Amino acid sequence: MSDTAIPSLYQWCGGSAALQRLTERFYQRVREDALLAPVFAHMGGDHPAHVAAFLAEVLGGPDDYSRRHGGHPQMIRQHLNRHLAQPQRRRWMELLLDTADQLGLPDDPEFRSALVGYLEWGSRLAVINSQPGASVDADAPMPRWGWGEAKGPYLP
Structure with a gap:
């Protein structure tokens, strides 16, 4: 099988529609969560x-976020001076993965391993970037996650 026949993680999970359902439901739940609700109290409806x-x-889908919102540097900016802590990060992970289960996102080990790998990496980076003194590298590339490999801005 050639590499072109292997679907991206984005395709495997159901594309934009599945990710939109996931984030909509997840952030509804966040608003009801005692630990996370204060963190996202000022979240806009478009979040x-x-x-x-x-x-x-x-996850290998279209580059809409980079084109419309500024890519990885903009995501980092959203976390500056938020003072996130590990208990919030762990709850965020738990709630997001539980929501993925509720909505029936693929639960095969290969997909979940890749998804959890990115979410662990990204959520830990968010905590680091939320601490005092963190700054944004305006040239930070968008991380790209695949099947068993990561291509993030801090990886070779």
């Missing part, structure tokens, strides 16, 4: 769509 577009691009 779930922005996150869905970001995830789509990271």
